[in-house]
Amino acid sequence: MNNSLVVVVLASGVLYGTPLLYAALGELLAERSGVLNLGVEGMMLVGAVMGFWAVQRLPGPSALVLAAGIGVAALAGAAMAAIHAFLVVTLRANQIVSGLALTIFAGAAGLSSYLGNDLKLTGSPARHQFQEVFPKSLQDLPVIGPMVFGQSLLVYASWVCVILVALYLTRTRTGLNVRAVGESPAAADAMGVNVAAYRYAHTLVGGAFAGVGGAAFSLSITPQWADGLTGGAGWIAIALVIFAFWRPTLCLLGAYFFGAFTALPFALQGHGVTVAPELFQTLPYVATIVALVLVSSRAARLRFGAPAALGLPYVREER
Amino acid sequence: MTKRKFGFALPLALAAALILALGVSTGSARTQKKAAALKAAWMYVGPHNDNGWSQAHDKGRLYVQAQLGSKVETTYKELVPEGPQTTQVIESLIRDGNKIIFATSFGFQPAMVAAAKKYPDVKFEMATGTAQSANMAEYFGAGEDGIYLSGMAAGAATKKGVIGYVVPFPIPEIIRHANAFALGAQATHPGARIRLIWTNAWLDLGKEKKAAQSLVAAGADVLGQNVDSPATGQFAESKGVPWVGYDSDAHTFAPKQWLTASIYNWGPYYLRKVKALLNGTWKTNFYYGSLKDGMIGLAPYGPKVSAKTKAAIARKKQALINGKFYEFAGPLYDQKGKLRVPKGKRLTVKDLYAINWLVRGVIGSAKG
Numbered sequence: 001m002n003n004s005l006v007v008v009v010l011a012s013g014v015l016y017g018t019p020l021l022y023a024a025l026g027e028l029l030a031e032r033s034g035v036l037n038l039g040v041e042g043m044m045l046v047g048a049v050m051g052f053w054a055v056q057r058l059p060g061p062s063a064l065v066l067a068a069g070i071g072v073a074a075l076a077g078a079a080m081a082a083i084h085a086f087l088v089v090t091l092r093a094n095q096i097v098s099g100l101a102l103t104i105f106a107g108a109a110g111l112s113s114y115l116g117n118d119l120k121l122t123g124s125p126a127r128h129q130f131q132e133v134f135p136k137s138l139q140d141l142p143v144i145g146p147m148v149f150g151q152s153l154l155v156y157a158s159w160v161c162v163i164l165v166a167l168y169l170t171r172t173r174t175g176l177n178v179r180a181v182g183e184s185p186a187a188a189d190a191m192g193v194n195v196a197a198y199r200y201a202h203t204l205v206g207g208a209f210a211g212v213g214g215a216a217f218s219l220s221i222t223p224q225w226a227d228g229l230t231g232g233a234g235w236i237a238i239a240l241v242i243f244a245f246w247r248p249t250l251c252l253l254g255a256y257f258f259g260a261f262t263a264l265p266f267a268l269q270g271h272g273v274t275v276a277p278e279l280f281q282t283l284p285y286v287a288t289i290v291a292l293v294l295v296s297s298r299a300a301r302l303r304f305g306a307p308a309a310l311g312l313p314y315v316r317e318e319r
Numbered sequence: 320m321t322k323r324k325f326g327f328a329l330p331l332a333l334a335a336a337l338i339l340a341l342g343v344s345t346g347s348a349r350t351q352k353k354a355a356a357l358k359a360a361w362m363y364v365g366p367h368n369d370n371g372w373s374q375a376h377d378k379g380r381l382y383v384q385a386q387l388g389s390k391v392e393t394t395y396k397e398l399v400p401e402g403p404q405t406t407q408v409i410e411s412l413i414r415d416g417n418k419i420i421f422a423t424s425f426g427f428q429p430a431m432v433a434a435a436k437k438y439p440d441v442k443f444e445m446a447t448g449t450a451q452s453a454n455m456a457e458y459f460g461a462g463e464d465g466i467y468l469s470g471m472a473a474g475a476a477t478k479k480g481v482i483g484y485v486v487p488f489p490i491p492e493i494i495r496h497a498n499a500f501a502l503g504a505q506a507t508h509p510g511a512r513i514r515l516i517w518t519n520a521w522l523d524l525g526k527e528k529k530a531a532q533s534l535v536a537a538g539a540d541v542l543g544q545n546v547d548s549p550a551t552g553q554f555a556e557s558k559g560v561p562w563v564g565y566d567s568d569a570h571t572f573a574p575k576q577w578l579t580a581s582i583y584n585w586g587p588y589y590l591r592k593v594k595a596l597l598n599g600t601w602k603t604n605f606y607y608g609s610l611k612d613g614m615i616g617l618a619p620y621g622p623k624v625s626a627k628t629k630a631a632i633a634r635k636k637q638a639l640i641n642g643k644f645y646e647f648a649g650p651l652y653d654q655k656g657k658l659r660v661p662k663g664k665r666l667t668v669k670d671l672y673a674i675n676w677l678v679r680g681v682i683g684s685a686k687g
């Protein structure tokens with residue numbers, strides 16, 4: 001039963017959707033404050049490599065080392081995001097160009113692979129990795145076993161993050177301010193909200209989430225370091241935020257959908273069905289391109305519920 | 320609201336990113352010695368330290384450097400894309416003064432052929448291909464022999480008689496390897512079935528893991544692979560499924576479940592060809608290494624391989640070396656049970672380079 005196509009694909013959706021979910025939550029926070037961050041892929045890769053480095057080098061019990069690895073990955077992602085924030089908030093550079101430059105700089109065959117080589121991280125598996133937390137008997141329950149109980153702590157933590165981000169944005173004063181900054185920075189500024197500080201903070205936290213998403217690859221899914229480990233997940237995460245209409249809960253569904261979709265062709269092959277591999281491998285990216293095209297047009301953006309000031313630098317004197 | 324961009328910020332950011340990216344990408348090709356030595360270059364499709372195919376070649380390069388010392392200056396380019404950029408990489412290697420270029424992935428062949436025509440005084444060495452010319456040699460090894468032996472270890476380990484095999488692209492090289500693996504497994508587990516899943520990538524950890532996962536879900540109780548990373552092995556270790564690797568000894572990724580792997584030892588061939596170029600005796604060739612000359616071998620066994628299996632493999636290895644046994648001798652049947660190679664006939668290396676059908680017991684399509 002649990003080896004049936006549907007269950008395998010759904011359980012894979014949760015597993016492979018988790019890094020997408022983390023990265024998308026981060027991107028959502030940044031975008032809700034008006035900062036479009038196309039550097040997610042680069043931030044994920046730097047997070048993946050640095051988180052892996054911490055786990056390989058730090059002594060101590062498994063749980064602590066893994067926690068430290070996630071912490072380092074988050075810091076590394078935030079550090080990359082700080083570059084983006086400085087360029088687009090302080091210097092008011094074009095957000096699209098800065099984000100793209102960061103992904104090229106940090107991505108595969110860039111900073112992340114340099115770090116991987118220089119810190120000698122290839123050639124051995126992760127010393128510790130996130131493993132299933134529930135006992136085998138629960139994992140073997142039909143259908144919900146593999147989907148709900150067959151997952152690692154990273155998955156459950158991501159559910160908590162979804163709830164926290166959703167509550168933060170809709171139920172707290174600061175969350176309201178974030179949305180104000182993203183919708184109308186001038187009005188927020190007049191209210192006494194520090195636009196630059198909000199944008200910095202949310203871009204950095206967004207980068208930290210992307211770093212954790214990267215570490216989900218290097219510490220859980222394929223617990224080792226290899227060049228370009230994330231395989232374009234950062235781009236899918238950006239598209240995901242758009243498809244989720246900037247809502248955290250929809251991000252979760254979308255992430256699992258994309259995750260399941262990437263696992264589907266392999267599960268189908270396992271059942272003797274061959275579909276043109278090009279089709280399956282390109283579809284997530286085709287969807288990404290469509291989403292990016294949509295978001296690049298202002299009219300379409302507003303229709304989908306995008307923050308009105310997304311991608312626009314804020315200059316107080318220009319009101 | 321009018322948009323105003325700070326004029327300097329944008330070019331500044333771009334320039335910084337470009338400079339850094341360039342610095343990093345040239346940094347990946349490390350040069351070993353600086354004297355007026357013969358320059359030799361290697362091109363890898365993956366990272367030089369992929370724990371698989373490319374790493375085996377890089378070990379060969381380092382062997383050449385260690386043996387010839389200051390007489391050669393070896394360099395490598397990693398993560399070279401198979402396509403138009405291959406040509407650019409070859410051109411830049413030639414501009415840097417490299418006199419012999421080893422290309423180690425099948426997809427580099429068109430660019431190598433074109434470059435060999437354009438630069439007659441540079442020597443080109445193409446692994447796994449078929450396009451030989453006056454200044455372009457072809458080399459490979461009978462990986463199928465080692466893979467047959469590793470398949471025997473997989474066959475001995477399976478209880479259900481279903482073995483999963485993660486494969487990259489449906490090309491003759493991989494088809495003959497999958498066939499050899501199946502024949503080896505059937506030698507120790509008569510009637511064993513080999514289920515294939517194609518990833519359509521030489522090295523993609525995520526896809527390899529997904530393929531491995533689907534194979535186990537489809538009933539495989541042993542895994543093997545022809546792809547380049549040890550991701551399959553890590554999954555096998557986590558599920559307690561015995562695993563046969565490929566290209567390199569990757570037992571550290573699955574210490575409990577590691578069985579063995581067919582491995583390549585490229586060093587001696589590389590040394591011979593670079594030495595020949597130094598002496599002015601370099602000649603083109605179609606070299607097909609074997610268990611006998613040591614280009615092909617088996618990685619050390621893991622704890623799950625029994626003494627009985629080891630002895631059986633050792634006997635088969637000896638028979639392969641002295642020519643008493645050949646896995647592609649008839650009778651051979653294809654997936655549909657049709658007799659492809661009658662008794663008394665055998666597939667030649669040329670046949671194997673064009674093979675497009677899978678042997679009996681393999682589940683999956685030869686078209687990917």
